[in-house]
Amino acid sequence: MADELEDLVDIDVYDDGKPVEFGWLQGPNAAAILAAVRGQGPVPKTGLATRRQLRALGLRPGGQNAMPGLSWRNGRRKAYFYRIELALPKRTPTLAQERALDRAMAARQTCPTCRRRYHYCLPLRTLGSCLECYDGTPADPATYTLPPGHTLAA
Ligand SMILES: [Zn+2]
Incomplete structure (x- = not known):
């Protein structure tokens, strides 16, 4: 041994x-x-x-x-x-891996209430939505993108 x-x-x-x-x-x-x-x-x-x-x-x-x-x-x-x-x-991720990564990030960054996707991860486990949906704190429009097909009410 x-x-x-x-x-x-x-x-x-x-x-x-x-x-x-x-x-x-x-x-x-x-x-x-x-x-x-x-x-x-x-x-x-x-x-x-x-x-x-x-x-x-x-x-x-x-x-x-x-x-x-x-x-x-x-x-x-x-x-x-x-x-x-x-x-x-260095390994470059395959397209499928990139897609899976993006999907995982999208899940953590998208508010289930207003469907906006933020550039940062949301406190979904504690608040369950973005701050604006949770308590009305207005979100900076520069920090999110609207879901596809969504148009601003003007
Ligand atoms: Zn929201």
């Missing part, structure tokens, strides 16, 4: 037995990655990037383990690194 667990140790090409820690711009290819994040250069094939940097490069960690890391401000700030060569392209 103990032997099996030891077999699962993650092998790290940058590992020299000590916990890896880099200062600002000291990681492998750090300068090239920073330039790519800023749109000033190509995405390097190898190197270590933080999750935010991966995102800016259109990548995601893709299931790899995070490794420590970057530390700055005397070790009070830390970030985890991911290997660019193991990162995968």
Whole structure:
């Protein structure tokens, strides 16, 4: 059992037995990655990037383990690194997923009484409607859209 667990140790090409820690711009290819994040250069094939940097490069960690890391401000700030060569392209949601997301948001933003869709989520669980329907607080017309087919009474 103990032997099996030891077999699962993650092998790290940058590992020299000590916990890896880099200062600002000291990681492998750090300068090239920073330039790519800023749109000033190509995405390097190898190197270590933080999750935010991966995102800016259109990548995601893709299931790899995070490794420590970057530390700055005397070790009070830390970030985890991911290997660019193991990162995968960022997933773009399918149309069906987008539709499902929009439907879920619409349910939370639409007042069941006046059918207006607000740009924020309504307190449906507590008030059950928008503030204007609940207690007459006038809603800012800039914060909602009218349901399709609805025309303003003028
Ligand atoms: Zn309402």
